Amino acid sequence: xxxxxxxxxxxxxxxxxxxxxxxxxxxxxxxxxxxxxxxxxxxxxxxxxxxxxxxxxxxxxxxxxxxxxxxxxxxxxxxxxxxxxxxxxxxxxxxxxxxxxxxxxxxxxxxxxxxxxxxxxxxxxxxxxxxxxxxxxxxxxxxxxxxxxxxxxxxxxxxxxxxxxxxxxxxxxxxxxxxxxxxxxxxxxxxxxxxxxxxxxxxxxxxxxxxxxxxxxxxxxxxxxxxxxxxxxxxxxxxxxxxxxxxxxxxxxxxxxxxxxxxxxxxxxxxxxxxxxxxxxxxxxxxxxxxxxxxxxxx
Amino acid sequence: xxxxxxxxxxxxxxxxxxxxxxxxxxxxxxxxxxxxxxxxxxxxxxxxxxxxxxxxxxxxxxxxxxxxxxxxxxxxxxxxxxxxxxxxxxxxxxxxxxxxxxxxxxxxxxxxxxxxxxxxxxxxxxxxxxxxxxxxxxxxxxxxxxxxxxxxxxxxxxxxxxxxxxxxxxxxxxxxxxxxxxxxxxxxxxxxxxxxxxxxxxxxxxxxxxxxxxxxxxxxxxxxxxxxxxxxxxxxxxxxxxxxxxxxxxxxxxxxxxxxxxxxxxxxxxxxxxxxxx
Numbered sequence: 001x002x003x004x005x006x007x008x009x010x011x012x013x014x015x016x017x018x019x020x021x022x023x024x025x026x027x028x029x030x031x032x033x034x035x036x037x038x039x040x041x042x043x044x045x046x047x048x049x050x051x052x053x054x055x056x057x058x059x060x061x062x063x064x065x066x067x068x069x070x071x072x073x074x075x076x077x078x079x080x081x082x083x084x085x086x087x088x089x090x091x092x093x094x095x096x097x098x099x100x101x102x103x104x105x106x107x108x109x110x111x112x113x114x115x116x117x118x119x120x121x122x123x124x125x126x127x128x129x130x131x132x133x134x135x136x137x138x139x140x141x142x143x144x145x146x147x148x149x150x151x152x153x154x155x156x157x158x159x160x161x162x163x164x165x166x167x168x169x170x171x172x173x174x175x176x177x178x179x180x181x182x183x184x185x186x187x188x189x190x191x192x193x194x195x196x197x198x199x200x201x202x203x204x205x206x207x208x209x210x211x212x213x214x215x216x217x218x219x220x221x222x223x224x225x226x227x228x229x230x231x232x233x234x235x236x237x238x239x240x241x242x243x244x245x246x247x248x249x250x251x252x253x254x255x256x257x258x259x260x261x262x263x264x265x266x267x268x269x270x271x272x273x274x275x276x277x278x279x280x281x282x283x284x285x286x287x288x289x290x291x292x293x294x295x296x297x298x299x
Numbered sequence: 300x301x302x303x304x305x306x307x308x309x310x311x312x313x314x315x316x317x318x319x320x321x322x323x324x325x326x327x328x329x330x331x332x333x334x335x336x337x338x339x340x341x342x343x344x345x346x347x348x349x350x351x352x353x354x355x356x357x358x359x360x361x362x363x364x365x366x367x368x369x370x371x372x373x374x375x376x377x378x379x380x381x382x383x384x385x386x387x388x389x390x391x392x393x394x395x396x397x398x399x400x401x402x403x404x405x406x407x408x409x410x411x412x413x414x415x416x417x418x419x420x421x422x423x424x425x426x427x428x429x430x431x432x433x434x435x436x437x438x439x440x441x442x443x444x445x446x447x448x449x450x451x452x453x454x455x456x457x458x459x460x461x462x463x464x465x466x467x468x469x470x471x472x473x474x475x476x477x478x479x480x481x482x483x484x485x486x487x488x489x490x491x492x493x494x495x496x497x498x499x500x501x502x503x504x505x506x507x508x509x510x511x512x513x514x515x516x517x518x519x520x521x522x523x524x525x526x527x528x529x530x531x532x533x534x535x536x537x538x539x540x541x542x543x544x545x546x547x548x549x550x551x552x553x554x555x556x557x558x559x560x561x562x563x564x565x566x567x568x569x570x571x572x573x574x575x576x577x
Contacts, residue, residue, distance in 0.1 A: 014480045015403035022394035023409075025450030030416050033427035040426065047430070094321060100314050108318050110563065111326045117559045117566070118329075119509035121527040122548045124534070126332045129541065135344050137331060169325070177570045201310070230420055233511050237534045251422055251512075258426050259516055271423040278420060 040268035047262050058269035069270065071245060072253040073277075075160065079249060080228040082164035083171075087224050088217065090168055091175035096205070098176070099183045113173035120170065124237030127166045128153065131238075153239050156246040163234055163247055170234075171227070175220045182216030183209065214293040222285055229278050250274050332552075336360070336545035343541050356542070363546040371522060372529035373550060376508055379444045379525060383507040384500050386449030391499065392492065395458030396484045400470065410459070413452045425516060432517050439520040448507060454499050457569075461495035462488060498569040501562050508555060526551035 016023075041058055045051035062069045094112050098105050115123065130137045131152035139149045152162040190208050199207070232251040235241060241248035241256075250270065258267030330350070335343060336359055338352040364370040398410050428447055437443040465488060473487050489496075511527040518524060530551060533544045559566065 011401065012403040015397050015401040015406065018393045018397035018401065018480075018484070019409075022390040022450060022455060025390065025446075026413065026416075026452070028431070029428060029447040029450055030424060030452070031412075033424035033431070034416065034419055036427035036430075037423050047433075093317075097314055097318050097321070100311075102311060102314060102318070105318075108322055111322045113563075113566065114329060114556075114559070115325060117505055117555050118552055119511070119527055119530075119555070121509070121511055121530045122332075122552050123328075125530060125544060125548050126328045129335065129545070130328060130331065135346060135348065137327070137348060140346060140348055169328075173325075174570060177567055181570075226420075230422065237531060240534065254422050254426075255512070255516075259429070264426060264430070268423075268426050271420070271426065275420055275423055279418070 037268045037271060040264050041272050043265045045264045047264060051265075054265065058265045059273070062266065062269055062273060068245075068248075069253065072248050072250050075245075075247060076229055076231070076249045079160055079164055079167075079231060079247075080225065082161060083167045083228045084221065084224050086164065086168040087171050087175055088220055091172045091220070092179055092213075094172055094176040095179035095183060096209075098180060109176075112176055115170045116173040118170075120233035121237055123166060123170055124234055127169075128238050131162055154243050156244045159239050159243055159247045163238055166238070167228070167231065167234060171224070175224070178216055178220055179213065182213045186212045211294055215295055218285070218289055218293045222282055225281055225285070226278055229274065229281075250277075332545055332548055335542060336549045338542050340540065340542060359542045359546040360550065363543050363550060367529075367543055367547055368521070368524075369526070369529060369547045369550050372524050372526045375441075375523055376525040376527075376551075377554075379441060380504060380507040382441070382445045383448045384503045386445065387451050387454050387503045388496055388500055390449055391451060391454035391458050392489055392496065393484075394455045395462050396488055398455070398459045399462035400483070400488065401480065413455060417452045417456070421512075425513065428513075429516050438517055439523055441523070443517040444510075444514055444525070448510070448513075451503075454503065457499060458492060458495055461492055465491055494565075494568075497562070498565045501558065501565045502569055504558060505555060 042053060042055055043051040044054045044058070098109055098112075131139075133139055133149050133151045133154070136152075138152065139147075143149065150158055152158050186209065190212070191204055194204050194208060230251055231249050232255065235247050235249050235252055236255075239247045241252050251274070254267050254270050254274065257263050257270060334350055334352060337355045337357070338349075338359075339354070339356050342349050342352060364373075398406060432438050432443045432447075435442075437446075469487055469491070470483060473483050478486065509527060510525070511531070514525050514528050515531065518528060526547075530544075530547055533547070
């Protein structure tokens with residue numbers, strides 16, 4: 001009888017058993033890699049020769065000496081500045097239009113969400129074709145208005161903008177759904193009361209909808225920021241970082257450093273710097289939210 | 300009152316116009332993709348662009364499937380995706396049950412650890428994971444694509460949140476009937492979680508089917524390429540056969556389109572669930 005495990009012990013074992021497969025995977029493919037990555041960033045290793053401990057040298061090199069690293073940081077920042085406001089505004093417009101709940105909105109919502117589920121690789125190929133200077137849809141359309149052909153993806157001045165446009169096109173549907181959800185949470189009475197006070201649609205939008213949407217907008221802002229800093233697929237497929245490295249982003253840099261030059265230490269260090277950027281930006285956004293986000297208490 | 304009605308109607312017309320323009324912007328690239336995939340090269344490089352292919356060249360798809368190996372890529376993608384989806388559903392459901400229903404020491408600390416790692420971008424872990432794949436000798440194999448992907452903190456999180464909303468009375472009824480924890484899971488909680496499982500499987504499918512960076516890193520053997528990698532050969536549009544490229548793109552997009560058409564509501568629900576609660 002003494003062999004019978006206590007109830008606590010049994011509960012503990014059952015709990016562990018259920019979680020074991022998941023936990024082992026978590027340990028091997030997430031937890032340990034995170035720690036390993038940190039260790040790697042203090043090493044110099046090309047996978048062939050034995051690793052060499054270099055302390056913080058990788059970080060110093062990246063921050064102090066590597067022009068290429070700062071260039072990609074700048075490019076990524078530029079990209080984010082284009083994509084974040086662009087996505088928020090565009091998704092908001094889509095959501096407002098769909099929120100009117102006109103007949104047939106379901107069809108429109110279906111179409112607007114299509115780009116979200118399509119793979120970025122596929123999207124890149126189609127848009128590269130659309131951006132084709134001689135035969136692409138875009139230049140053809142613009143030529144009807146007398147605009148001369150633009151070399152969207154091969155002109156350093158326009159390449160990043162071109163990619164940003166595709167990014168906004170792809171992500172808008174996702175954020176549109178979020179905004180729609182948020183809008184559906186706004187109590188009708190507010191609009192009715194405003195209407196009685198003589199407010200027109202624009203007034204209602206700016207005085208009621210936008211402020212009440214600030215929590216959703218905050219969420220969209222945080223997620224879009226995190227995602228835009230991690231952009232890779234689009235850039236890799238559409239321009240490969242060119243022309244003149246004008247579209248090379250942080251993750252492109254990490255990819256090339258780690259898997260083309262096999263400089264594991266540098267690649268890991270840059271990945272951690274990327275994390276630090278994202279983390280700090282997110283932290284700032286959270287701290288600043290008190291200044292503009294209004295959480296409505298449904299009482 | 301008459302003025303109000305006209306105003307309302309004008310508003311509606313304006314909204315419809317905008318909706319249609321935006322639908323064109325969002326949908327035209329897809330039409331263009333299908334159109335080019337069905338064309339002959341002679342009709343592809345023309346100004347002004349021609350929309351309706353004449354004749355319609357289905358041969359492009361056959362060529363893409365066979366000569367351009369998209370058939371192989373499709374099969375690879377299918378195997379990896381289906382295995383990943385099942386794997387994710389099962390491991391996440393087990394773990395979520397453990398977090399949501401079982402009590403044991405360290406449970407909440409562990410869960411918080413899961414959440415914390417969701418913040419770390421994949422780029423941090425992909426390098427050690429690559430080294431791990433080399434060490435296990437999994438490079439260029441399905442294992443490298445499936446096994447690391449099966450474990451998802453996001454899926455565990457989502458299912459746990461859902462399971463927490465299942466009324467405890469059901470648990471109690473089952474326990475009174477003498478059910479073990481295993482039976483409680485398999486006969487009660489798991490079946491009731493179907494909506495959350497459906498949503499997870501939808502996102503899981505899309506994530507696995509469209510996955511690009513990781514397969515790019517661990518697969519260099521062309522026979523094991525998944526569709527996104529196969530397509531990436533066409534990058535930069537340095538290509539002699541645009542039509543073939545677009546046919547390949549259509550092939551890679553169709554399963555997602557079908558899944559999207561049939562499971563649309565799970566998409567919308569899944570996205571909204573994460574958000575409004577912040």
